[in-house]
Structure formats: structure tokens, C-alpha cells
Amino acid sequence: MEDCIFCKIVDGSLPSEKVYEDESVLAFKDLHAQAPVHLLVIPKKHISSIREIGEEDGPLMGKIFAAINQLAKEYGLADKGFRIVNNCGDEGGQTVYHIHFHLLGGRSLTWPPG
Ligand code: 5GP
Ligand code: ZN
Numbered sequence: 001m002e003d004c005i006f007c008k009i010v011d012g013s014l015p016s017e018k019v020y021e022d023e024s025v026l027a028f029k030d031l032h033a034q035a036p037v038h039l040l041v042i043p044k045k046h047i048s049s050i051r052e053i054g055e056e057d058g059p060l061m062g063k064i065f066a067a068i069n070q071l072a073k074e075y076g077l078a079d080k081g082f083r084i085v086n087n088c089g090d091e092g093g094q095t096v097y098h099i100h101f102h103l104l105g106g107r108s109l110t111w112p113p114g
Pocket of ligand 1: 005014016017028029030031032033040086087093094095096097
């Protein structure tokens with residue numbers, strides 16, 4: 001989608017530090033890391049937010065969570081614990097309207113967030 005920075009990361013016109021890629025999912029390091037490990041996991045297909053997920057996206061969401069689990073293992077977070085965050089909409093703190101899941105870990109995360 002034009003004017004979407006994450007679509008530009010998918011097509012390579014905007015640089016990123018990629019950490020995982022398959023035919024439908026991409027993961028890369030967040031530009032402003034909030035934890036020692038802070039990755040963003042996204043579908044390559046443009047979906048603007050959780051609100052736009054359809055029934056047909058079930059397998060894609062499964063792939064996203066499979067990638068998250070693989071990355072959690074690779075980054076040594078799986079046994080220690082980690083957090084998955086999705087911000088949805090303006091009051092939810094979403095700033096990039098291409099759905100993404102933050103994978104955060106590598107320190108003790110506090111609750112509640114912000
Ligand atoms: P949101 O606030 O929408 O949940 O999260 C957007 C995230 O994208 C933020 O954590 C922000 O640091 C990250 N971000 C914004 N622009 C870029 C970019 O151009 N490259 C990368 N790698 N991350 C970005
Ligand atoms: Zn997009």
C-alpha cells in the first residue's frame with residue numbers, strides 16, 4: 001500500500017534490520033527499542049489493524065505466531081518470558097497502520113504498561 005512505511009519495509013524501498021522472513025511474514029528490529037529485544041512481526045499483506053482481520057486471515061495469524069515462537073527461542077526468551085503487544089487504534093497507541101505485533105523481552109517487564 002502506498003504511503004505505508006511497513007509496506008515499504010516489505011518491498012525493500014525502506015531499509016530495516018530483518019530477523020525473519022518467509023513468503024507471508026516479516027520480522028525486523030524496532031527502530032526505537034523499548035527492551036533489549038524489541039522486534040516487530042508483520043504480515044507482508046497490508047492489513048491496517050486488528051479491526052481489519054478477516055476469517056480468511058486465520059492461517060496467516062497462525063504463521064505470525066509460529067514466527068514469534070521461533071524468534072522467542074532464537075533470542076533466548078522462550079523460557080524466561082516475553083511480551084507480545086498489539087496496539088490498535090489511536091487510543092490504543094497505534095502509530096503505524098499496518099498491523100504489527102511487538103515482541104519484547106530480555107528484561108523484567110512491568111505491568112500495567114503506560
Ligand atoms: P505502534 O505504536 O504502531 O504500536 O508501533 C509502531 C512501532 O514502529 C514503534 O515502536 C516504532 O518505534 C516503530 N517504527 C516506526 N517507524 C519505523 C521504521 O521506519 N523502522 C522500524 N524498524 N521501526 C519503526
Ligand atoms: Zn502496509
